[in-house]
Amino acid sequence: MLLSVEHVSKSFSHKHAFSASHRHLIIDDVSFQLAQGESIGLLGESGSGKSTLANLICGLEYPDSGQILINGQSTTDKKSGKKPLSIVFQDYTTSINPTMNVKQVIAESLLLGGYIPRAQLQDQVSALLDRVGLSPKLMNRYIHELSGGQAQRVCISRALATCPSLIVLDEPVSSLDVPTQVKILDLLEKLKDDLQLSYFFITHDLQLVCYFCESVLFFQQKTIVERCQTADIAKVKHPYAQSLLNAVI
Numbered sequence: 001m002l003l004s005v006e007h008v009s010k011s012f013s014h015k016h017a018f019s020a021s022h023r024h025l026i027i028d029d030v031s032f033q034l035a036q037g038e039s040i041g042l043l044g045e046s047g048s049g050k051s052t053l054a055n056l057i058c059g060l061e062y063p064d065s066g067q068i069l070i071n072g073q074s075t076t077d078k079k080s081g082k083k084p085l086s087i088v089f090q091d092y093t094t095s096i097n098p099t100m101n102v103k104q105v106i107a108e109s110l111l112l113g114g115y116i117p118r119a120q121l122q123d124q125v126s127a128l129l130d131r132v133g134l135s136p137k138l139m140n141r142y143i144h145e146l147s148g149g150q151a152q153r154v155c156i157s158r159a160l161a162t163c164p165s166l167i168v169l170d171e172p173v174s175s176l177d178v179p180t181q182v183k184i185l186d187l188l189e190k191l192k193d194d195l196q197l198s199y200f201f202i203t204h205d206l207q208l209v210c211y212f213c214e215s216v217l218f219f220q221q222k223t224i225v226e227r228c229q230t231a232d233i234a235k236v237k238h239p240y241a242q243s244l245l246n247a248v249i
């Protein structure tokens, strides 16, 4: 199994000005699996914990209990080496270091994927920019010199640089205008087919999930309340899943 999330719970400590800090449970006993080549959509309300789950999968946060295995290796296992996954965040403005140009951003990720002779770096960055439909001429630009669509393409090429099997897409088009959203979604669809990628696609948009993913997880009240194949979306039973379905039909 490419990704196995097993009974994962996570809470955060919130400090209060005039009282002791409290721990708030954000993720409660979440389990699901994703097979190689499969894509899953995660639908949930704003603030329900979707990004926290994404961060747990990527090893940016650790579970309080339960475990997350990627190709059988725990995300908490520091010795497991390079993980076959990348993440694309919603906010491209904060996910790119503003002091690095495009070449440095992508090169940093390429080098994470393994040693590359310095002489090959330029060509590999060019190839990755080409893969996401950007001209190599943009290599020396900084984030503030790019359009939103260009910046998100840079984030996608950075995600591809480590040759992942799985990409966690945390609302990758929500910060873009509609025409740019369509172009980025077309790109993601093409990359999925060309590179046989699996996506863990976090969004508020049920139609998008049905277009991109084989199955969908409905996330509410800190946990997954229903999972179904997108082909069977009309058969969902949980009231939350039904309410999302009714909103689009």
Ligand SMILES: Nc1ncnc2c1ncn2[C@@H]1O[C@H](COP(=O)(O)OP(=O)(O)OP(=O)(O)O)[C@@H](O)[C@H]1O
Binding pocket: 012, 013, 014, 026, 044, 045, 046, 047, 048, 049, 050, 051, 052, 053
């Ligand atoms: N590092 C942290 N420390 C404390 N609380 C956190 C931390 N990260 C997230 N939270 C809290 O966890 C809850 C869920 O946040 P999260 O960003 O995962 O939700 P979300 O479903 O992705 O929201 P949105 O759809 O609005 O992006 C929020 O109440 C948030 O304040």
